[in-house]
Amino acid sequence: MNQDEHIDEMWQQFHSIPEPAFKEVKTAALAAKILQQAGYEVTSGVGGTGVIGILDSHEPGPVVGLRSDMDCLIFTENYKEIGIHACGHDAHMSIVLTVAEMLAKNGIKSGKVKIVMQPAEEIGRGARTLLSTGVIDDIDYLLGLHLMPKELAASGQIVAQIHWTACTLLEAEISGQTAHGSMPNLGINAIDIGCSIINTINAIHMNPLESWSVKPTRFQTGEGALNAICDSATLGFDLRTTKNSEMEILKAKVFNIVKKTSELYGAQAKIKLVGSCPGSEDDLDILELIKTAIIAEVGSTGLILERTTTVGEDFNFYKQFRPKLKTGFIGLGCNLTPGLHDRNMHFNHKDLIHGVNVLYSLVNSLLKFEKE
Numbered sequence: 597m598n599q600d601e602h603i604d605e606m607w608q609q610f611h612s613i614p615e616p617a618f619k620e621v622k623t624a625a626l627a628a629k630i631l632q633q634a635g636y637e638v639t640s641g642v643g644g645t646g647v648i649g650i651l652d653s654h655e656p657g658p659v660v661g662l663r664s665d666m667d668c669l670i671f672t673e674n675y676k677e678i679g680i681h682a683c684g685h686d687a688h689m690s691i692v693l694t695v696a697e698m699l700a701k702n703g704i705k706s707g708k709v710k711i712v713m714q715p716a717e718e719i720g721r722g723a724r725t726l727l728s729t730g731v732i733d734d735i736d737y738l739l740g741l742h743l744m745p746k747e748l749a750a751s752g753q754i755v756a757q758i759h760w761t762a763c764t765l766l767e768a769e770i771s772g773q774t775a776h777g778s779m780p781n782l783g784i785n786a787i788d789i790g791c792s793i794i795n796t797i798n799a800i801h802m803n804p805l806e807s808w809s810v811k812p813t814r815f816q817t818g819e820g821a822l823n824a825i826c827d828s829a830t831l832g833f834d835l836r837t838t839k840n841s842e843m844e845i846l847k848a849k850v851f852n853i854v855k856k857t858s859e860l861y862g863a864q865a866k867i868k869l870v871g872s873c874p875g876s877e878d879d880l881d882i883l884e885l886i887k888t889a890i891i892a893e894v895g896s897t898g899l900i901l902e903r904t905t906t907v908g909e910d911f912n913f914y915k916q917f918r919p920k921l922k923t924g925f926i927g928l929g930c931n932l933t934p935g936l937h938d939r940n941m942h943f944n945h946k947d948l949i950h951g952v953n954v955l956y957s958l959v960n961s962l963l964k965f966e967k968e
Contacts, residue, residue: 603690603948606630610686614668614679617716620645623666623689627713630693634700636711643725649711651700657707658736658967660959663911664692665717671939682941683718684743684932691741691928691951698956707963710735720871723913732914732921737882737962740911740925741951743943745936748903749929751944754890754954755900757883758927761807762843762875763908764835767814768793768854768867774820774827783825787817789861790829796853797833800846808837808846809906832870836906840875840916873908874916882924882962889957890926893950903927907936926954 597605613622624645631638636649645666665688668679696711712732716722726732742758749755770790775783794812802808814832833850837843851867858865890899915923930947934940 599694599952600946600949603694603952604945606693607686607690607945607948610689611681614681614686615666616670616679617667617719617722618644620666620715624713624715627666627689627693631696631711634697636696636700639731642731643715643722643729645715646722646726646729646731647711647713648731649696649713651696651704651709651711653704653706653708655706656967657963658965659708659710659734660962661710661712661732661735661738662692662695662955662959663712663714663738663740663914664688665714665722667716667718667722669718669937680939682939683936684941684943685717687743687943687948688741689713691948691955694952695955695959698952699959704960704963707967709959709963712738717910720873720908720910723910724917727913727917732918735921736967738914738921738923739955739958740923741928741955742909742925743932743936744903744927744929746929746931746933748905749900749927751929751931751947752894752950753898753900753929754894754950755903755927755929756886756890757878757902758876758909758925759838759902759904760873760876760909760912761906762837762840762873764843764847764872765870766833766835766847766850766867767870768831768833768865770829770831770858770863770865772827772829772861772863773825775825777823777825780825784827784861784863785825786829786863787826789858789863790815790817790831792861793831793854793857796857797850800849800853802842802846806838806842808842810835810846810850836908838875838904840877843875873910874912876909876912876925877915879922879924882922885958885961886924886926886954889954889961892957893953900927900929924958926951
């Protein structure tokens with residue numbers, strides 16, 4: 597069996613057992629089995645379903661981490677929820693674990709390799725969960741990857757630097773006062789308040805030289821009688837910025853508008869953070885190594901220097917909470933269509949070997965560095 601066939605066989609195994617966030621039991625067991633068979637020291641159940649594999653040279657040197665996400669997406673079919681790997685995490689696992697096997701087979705001369713199989717990327721909580729366990733603390737360099745839609749990188753192309761967007765999901769609950777529709781002066785109409793909040797948020801102004809957006813994504817209210825003043829409403833908002841500093845400003849504006857507008861009407865508001873992902877912060881020294889590895893694999897014509905996407909990626913939490921950690925993240929072109937998170941997503945499996953070879957080269961290059 598050649599390397600392409602081996603990767604595809606591994607992909608088929610992971611693809612056949614899709615499991616959502618923090619329920620990746622079979623997935624984690626399979627990953628642990630592959631790492632154990634390759635000779636890694638394996639710890640399972642990290643942060644719930646995470647798996648850590650360690651390959652130690654017993655010689656001085658840095659700790660290089662390779663991270664893959666594990667969870668699938670949930671879709672509804674015939675009124676039943678089903679799991680589908682529609683974001684490529686099955687491919688990510690196959691690539692990272694194949695690299696792990698190669699490193700163990702060929703050996704490392706210095707430092708350690710740490711394989712990080714992370715749960716719950718899709719809900720933005722997996723990275724923070726692993727960070728809370730301390731398993732990332734000794735890693736000096738952490739590498740990751742993602743399959744890219746065809747529009748961003750085609751087959752035979754690899755992106756050296758992905759500018760991930762910072763994103764935040766907020767939910768606001770407005771509590772007013774019910775009253776009979778004939779006497780609205782005795783009530784506090786949550787529908788009026790919700791409309792005012794949305795109109796004011798739509799009038800937010802931020803730095804025009806930076807990319808940002810805030811959108812209302814939910815407005816649920818009015819379940820009572822048609823002749824009663826509505827006393828409650830739930831609003832949802834999606835916030836995105838290209839810089840983490842801009843996100844803090846935007847969040848503060850939204851929080852303030854929700855609170856002050858509600859108070860103006862005499863209502864109460866509770867606003868909570870539902871989810872978030874920070875934007876990417878790149879390490880330029882690793883970036884040069886990534887470019888070199890990509891050119892060696894697919895040539896200069898296959899190198900895409902950078903791509904900007906409005907999607908969030910929880911890999912960026914590692915850098916946010918461990919600022920001294922140096923990170924690198926590649927985008928693998930594979931003619932992926934019709935798009936990520938589409939239940940019919942498919943891609944050219946022959947391109948997975950490019951991801952394997954680039955990451956294998958990067959790990960070996962980083963292991964030669966002296967530990968800082």
